[in-house]
Amino acid sequence: MRIRELANETHVSTATILRFCRKNQCEGFSEFKVKLKMLVSQKDKLTKQELKSPHHAVYAFFEHSQSPELVEKISAAAKLIVTASNVIFIGIGSSGVMGEYGARLFSNLGIFSMYIKDPHYPIHTRIQKDSITIALSTRGENPYVQPYLERIKQDKHKIIAITNNRQSTMAKISDVCIPYYVKEEYLGSIDLTTHTPVIFLLEWLGKEVYNLIAKLE
Known part of the structure; x- marks a missing residue:
């Protein structure tokens, strides 16, 4: 024209x-x-870009999963969760789906858990008391989740971060950061990074907590 x-x-x-x-x-x-x-x-x-198979990223992660550092992180996170009255999962987008899965998994294991989809959703003080927040984000810089984490940090609540970036704002604000180190992949602005490591870490962490609780009973 x-x-x-x-x-x-x-x-x-x-x-x-x-x-x-x-x-x-x-x-x-x-x-x-x-x-x-x-x-x-x-x-x-x-x-129209070609998408790579996730095999290499997943294999590399499972090699890393046997490192003493990651075992120590899982153990430290599990010990924090055992002392909590409940667990709150938070994440947006694909990480939100992982948070919902984590809350269901932990609840199946007898650990009272919930998933918060909206970071602005008001949570009653009695529920938040003695709670642990598990925050999930690939880059660890989500602008919607970060203010929520800063708010609960001010109230001295504990935070566990599961993220691909140990240098992120989320990682630095957390009490325990569990990084998974896989190659990030994007289609334009859409995050297509594999979430297989996140599922593995959630299942590992949940079962570790369950076993610790069983020993205390």
Whole structure:
């Protein structure tokens, strides 16, 4: 379309369209059309990129899972959970699905647990008292989860982070961080990083807690 045709269709002046183009670092409407076409072309390439098999990432993780460091992290996290009256899982997106699975798994093992989908959801003080929060995030920088963690940290509640990034804000604010170190994979802005390690860690942690509770009874 020519600039006048676009102005007629959108019911604005040609001057408005030119101002819009300049705000997007384009000298004029012609340059804007070229850059827009390039952007669409890049997005098409992203959607057609080849996705790698998760085999290598999963194999590498299971080798790491036998390290003394990870065994120690699981043990430390389990000891914290045993002292808690309940466990609260929190995560957004794919990590939220993992949080929901974790809450169901722990409940099946007799450990009172719940999953919080909305970080702004009000939690009664009696429930939060003596609770442990297990936060899940691939990058550990979720802008919705982070304020919730900072709030409960101020109230001196314990946090366990399960994340792929041990240097993340979530990892640093947590009392125990369980990193899983797999290669992250994205399709555009969509996170397609394998969550197999997260399932494994949740099951390992849940059974470790169950065994500790059994010894105390």
